[in-house]
Amino acid sequence: MTVVGESIRRLRLIIAEDHAVVRQSLRLMLELDDEVDVVGEAVDGGQAVSMAQELHPDLVLMDIRMEGMDGVEATRRLKEVEPDVPVLILTGFSEDQILLKAVEAGAQGFLLKDATATEVKDAIRRVVNGESLVTPSLLRKLLEEFSQRSKETHPAHSDLTPREMEVLLAVAQGKSNEEIARALVISEKTVKTHLGKVFSKLQVEGRAQAMLYAIREGLVEV
C-alpha cells in the first residue's frame, strides 16, 4: 500500500502467466487483499510488456516459463521500456540457470508458486518498496555461480565513496536497509540515498545485481 498525501492507493499489479487455471487462482487469491488490484492478466511475455507500457503498474508478477516470449526475455524488454516497473518472477522450481538470467535481465525477486498468501503479499510489498527478494537457497546458488565466473576488469566501483562502498558491502552480505542504517549509525533514508548512487555508478538495477557485482569483482568472499 502506498500512501499518497492522506489517501491510500491500492497496488496495481499485472499477472503474466500462460496457464489459465493458475492465473485465475492467483488473481482470486491476490484480490482478497484490500491493498492489491490486479489491473491486467497477460498470457505471455509479449503481452505483459505491452500491457505494462499501457497501464504503468506498480509491479509485474511474471511466470518464467511461458509459451511465446518467456519471462526472462519479457523482463529484459520491460526494463528497456519501463525501467521503474519492478518484476517479481513466479517460478515452480529453483532452476538455477534461468533464475540467474532473470536477475541479469533485471528481475527484483523470485517467488515460488507454492508460497503462502502471506508470503506472496509480503514479497509484493517488499519488491514495490525497492527491495530485492531471493530465497536463502537461491541466494547461495547465485553466489556460487557468480564466484565461479571469471573476474572481469571493471573499474566502476573505484568511483564509489568510502561510505558507498561500505553500503555496497553490507548489501552484498544480505543486510536490509534497517540493518545497514543501524550498523553505520545513519538513517534509512541516507542508506537509500547511498544505495541509489551505488546502483547508478555500478550501472546495476537493484540490490540483487549490486550483490552479484560485488561477488563477481571479488569485493566480498562467498
Add this chain to the structure above:
Amino acid sequence: MTRFDPVGLANELHDGVVQEMSALLLQLETYQRKLETDPKAAQADLDRIKLQARQTLKSLRQVIAHLRQVD
C-alpha cells in the same frame, strides 16, 4: 509401444500436473483466508477446489497410463 522420452515426460508433468497442483494450492490459500473473513463464500469455494483436485488426479493418471505404454 512408445520410446521413453524423459524430457517429454518432464514437460508433460510441468505443463499439466504441476500447474494444476499450483492452482490447487493457491485456491486452498484463498479458501483459508476466506474462512476467516467470509465463511459462507469459503464453503462455496470448496466445490471448485474439489473439482480442481479431481482434475489433477486425472492428469496424473494420464501420465501413468502414458508411462505404462513405454517400452
